[in-house]
Amino acid sequence: MRRTVRDASAAFTRAPLLTALSITTIAFSLFAFGLFGLVALNIRAALQGVEERVEIRAFVADGTDAQSLAAAAGDIDAFPEVQSVNIVTQDQALARARTELTEFSDVFQSGVLPASIDVKLKPGYRDPATVARVSARLKSYPFVDDVRYGEDWLVQLYRLRNIAGVAGLALGLAFAAVAVIIIGATIRMAVLSRADEISIMRLVGATDGFIRRPFLLEGFAKGILGGLLALGLTWLGMHLIDRYMHFHTVFFSPAMAAAGVVAGALIGVLGSSVAVGRHLRAL
Amino acid sequence: MTAAEAVGVLRFDRVTKEYPRSGLALHEVSFRVAKGEFVFLTGPSGAGKSTILRLAYFAERPTSGLVRVSGVNSEHASRREISKLRRRLGIVFQDFRLLEDRTAEENVGFALEVTGVPRAQIGPKVSRVLTQVGLAAKATAFPRELSGGEQQRVAIARALVNDPFVLIADEPTGNLDERATRGVFQLLREINAAGTAIIMATHDLDLVRHADYRTLELNRGQIVFDSAESPEPAA
Ligand SMILES: Nc1ncnc2c1ncn2[C@@H]1O[C@H](COP(=O)(O)OP(=O)(O)OP(=O)(O)O)[C@@H](O)[C@H]1O
Numbered sequence: 061m062r063r064t065v066r067d068a069s070a071a072f073t074r075a076p077l078l079t080a081l082s083i084t085t086i087a088f089s090l091f092a093f094g095l096f097g098l099v100a101l102n103i104r105a106a107l108q109g110v111e112e113r114v115e116i117r118a119f120v121a122d123g124t125d126a127q128s129l130a131a132a133a134g135d136i137d138a139f140p141e142v143q144s145v146n147i148v149t150q151d152q153a154l155a156r157a158r159t160e161l162t163e164f165s166d167v168f169q170s171g172v173l174p175a176s177i178d179v180k181l182k183p184g185y186r187d188p189a190t191v192a193r194v195s196a197r198l199k200s201y202p203f204v205d206d207v208r209y210g211e212d213w214l215v216q217l218y219r220l221r222n223i224a225g226v227a228g229l230a231l232g233l234a235f236a237a238v239a240v241i242i243i244g245a246t247i248r249m250a251v252l253s254r255a256d257e258i259s260i261m262r263l264v265g266a267t268d269g270f271i272r273r274p275f276l277l278e279g280f281a282k283g284i285l286g287g288l289l290a291l292g293l294t295w296l297g298m299h300l301i302d303r304y305m306h307f308h309t310v311f312f313s314p315a316m317a318a319a320g321v322v323a324g325a326l327i328g329v330l331g332s333s334v335a336v337g338r339h340l341r342a343l
Numbered sequence: 344m345t346a347a348e349a350v351g352v353l354r355f356d357r358v359t360k361e362y363p364r365s366g367l368a369l370h371e372v373s374f375r376v377a378k379g380e381f382v383f384l385t386g387p388s389g390a391g392k393s394t395i396l397r398l399a400y401f402a403e404r405p406t407s408g409l410v411r412v413s414g415v416n417s418e419h420a421s422r423r424e425i426s427k428l429r430r431r432l433g434i435v436f437q438d439f440r441l442l443e444d445r446t447a448e449e450n451v452g453f454a455l456e457v458t459g460v461p462r463a464q465i466g467p468k469v470s471r472v473l474t475q476v477g478l479a480a481k482a483t484a485f486p487r488e489l490s491g492g493e494q495q496r497v498a499i500a501r502a503l504v505n506d507p508f509v510l511i512a513d514e515p516t517g518n519l520d521e522r523a524t525r526g527v528f529q530l531l532r533e534i535n536a537a538g539t540a541i542i543m544a545t546h547d548l549d550l551v552r553h554a555d556y557r558t559l560e561l562n563r564g565q566i567v568f569d570s571a572e573s574p575e576p577a578a
């Protein structure tokens with residue numbers, strides 16, 4: 061084990077340029093993937109923020125008594141899709157309209173707005189079909205005049221979400237594949253640069269495992285270093301965007317960041333294993 | 344069969360080697376090498392000398408027939424067994440095959456390091472063989488700082504450091520001038536005198552003639568003359 065570590069670190073000191081080159085290559089391919097991931101993450105966060113605002117308003121006929129309203133609200137709250145129910149009286153509706161639409165506040169000075177039952181749905185139940193279904197159920201209450209939920213808007217939102225999802229997956233896979241290929245090629249170069257050494261090792265009787273081990277450790281170390289560097293670059297990139305474009309962005313959670321670095325290490329180890337294995341088979 | 348032949352270190356039985364593109368390199372070759380024996384392999388270029396040596400250290404497997412070296416057999420040997428066997432073989436080439444970025448002693452020590460010999464034992468073993476090949480004074484020189492003859496001595500030291508029972512040498516003097524050739528050959532004779540069997544492929548007929556060792560002559564993949572069987576050279 062000591063020798064393995066010594067050998068792997070010797071690779072760093074014997075060929076500092078090649079080592080630096082492969083770490084930077086790994087870092088930049090993971091960085092590209094990381095930036096892409098960050099964009100995808102932020103689009104998702106933004107869409108989720110919009111989705112949270114999906115709300116169904118059931119406008120109630122004038123003069124409906126508060127008791128039947130409360131009973132209906134309790135009923136609705138028990139629907140499996142429903143997250144929260146909120147009764148908005150005529151006065152509250154007016155107050156809300158005044159604050160939300162300040163430029164029209166004079167219009168609402170003396171007007172009368174209908175009371176409503178506002179329903180929010182649980183995450184995962186905010187797609188157009190479910191929203192329409194719940195709306196239909198709300199409409200079946202005799203005292204409900206009208207149900208609104210911004211149908212056109214919701215359909216658009218979902219189309220956008222689906223496009224973003226599919227494009228994200230395809231691009232993500234492409235980026236990941238490119239990263240793996242580039243990293244694999246880099247590692248293969250490192251192995252080939254030591255082809256003489258490997259063939260002499262075989263000649264004097266080193267076992268395959270013994271030959272492979274330092275390369276695996278080297279790949280692991282390069283993967284970790286490249287991953288950390290990529291993480292740092294991504295973080296820096298995000299801060300620059302935040303700072304100069306006044307764009308509020310979401311960063312990876314610590315678990316996601318750690319997963320990225322571990323992925324780098326895994327690619328390093330697997331890439332080295334494949335490269336050395338391919339090389340050894342020929343000897 | 345003499346007593347020496349009975350204790351074989353290496354044995355080929357009707358070994359045929361065929362390459363997909365260039366065809367038959369060896370055809371039904373059979374011979375044995377006894378413990379401590381010195382054998383020259385001669386013959387024109389392309390006769391199959393290097394092929395025999397590669398088969399002997401299991402860099403290749405025969406197309407048919409059987410190669411046996413110290414109990415390891417070409418039909419069943421695993422990669423691991425081959426690795427273990429090579430630790431008891433010494434292998435030397437025309438082109439030395441030293442690592443350019445390591446000193447003479449590091450090149451020799453490399454063979455011990457990568458076979459898991461404890462670090463504390465490496466130093467003494469390395470200086471013993473470097474002294475044996477006459478290069479104790481150049482232990483810290485890099486290959487580019489050594490003459491061809493000296494580089495070959497380092498390669499021989501590396502081959503000897505694991506105390507091999509047989510030394511396999513493919514034209515070890517092929518890149519050397521006459522003086523260096525004589526020096527390296529003298530070294531090989533001493534190694535053989537100390538008990539290590541040697542199989543050496545060579546083009547140098549002077550060397551073969553002046554040394555009284557067994558000679559196997561190959562032509563087109565077949566043994567056409569074995570001095571152990573008939574005293575007179577063929578044709
Ligand atoms: N790896 C290989 N692939 C295909 N053919 C090969 C290979 N190695 C050797 N041969 C063929 O096998 C034959 C014997 O080659 P070998 O190298 O054993 O000759 P040799 O006696 O060592 O010659 P030389 O004196 O020139 O070194 C040649 O015809 C050669 O073309």
Ligand SMILES: [Mg+2]
Nearest residue numbers: 392393394513
């Ligand atoms: Mg040859």
